[in-house]
Amino acid sequence: MANDQKLILVGHVAGGFGVRGEVRITAYTADPLALTAYGPLLRADGSHGLSLTQTRATKDGVVGRAKEIATKEEADALRNLKLYVPRDAFPAPEEDEFYLADLIGVEARDPQGLVLGTVKAVQNFGADDMLEIAPVLGGPTWYLPFTKEAVPDLHLSDGWLLAVRPEEVGEREPD
Incomplete structure (x- = not known):
């Protein structure tokens, strides 16, 4: 990823969910399920964070599976990991609108x-x-x-x- 690419904070890992390795993510997007549409979620430095494979909406985000997480302990270890996507992953705003x-x-x-x-x-x-x-x-x-x-x-x-x-x-x- 280019160093000048702007990253947008879209959520953070809230911890594990259940005993099967699902992860809770607090979403900062209007539609929490949109987190799966952005592709891989990145860390603040632009490196790979999580790849969500399945999600379901909760009151403040999503619960789902990620390729990188197999156990509840692995999910809990990522608690508070901030998740970003490149700015160009968002649709262009309408005229007179902006992010x-x-x-x-x-x-x-x-x-x-x-x-x-x-x-x-x-x-x-x-x-x-x-x-x-x-x-x-x-x-x-x-x-x-x-x-x-x-x-x-x-x-x-x-x-x-x-x-x-x-x-x-x-x-x-x-x-």
């Missing part, structure tokens, strides 16, 4: 065109998606809500997005 993974690596520019940094990751801590921005001048990353107010314009084909940083909120005045 969140396509935001990674784009520049975040302020309304004056100054480059603030690069999108390092898209995080979701339970409320909404947040863009993790790595500052162009270095230092700690910062978060930008992925809302229309904070990111009013996307220019993904040109490799940048407009970032409007929220006003900082100070200490609350005593009543």
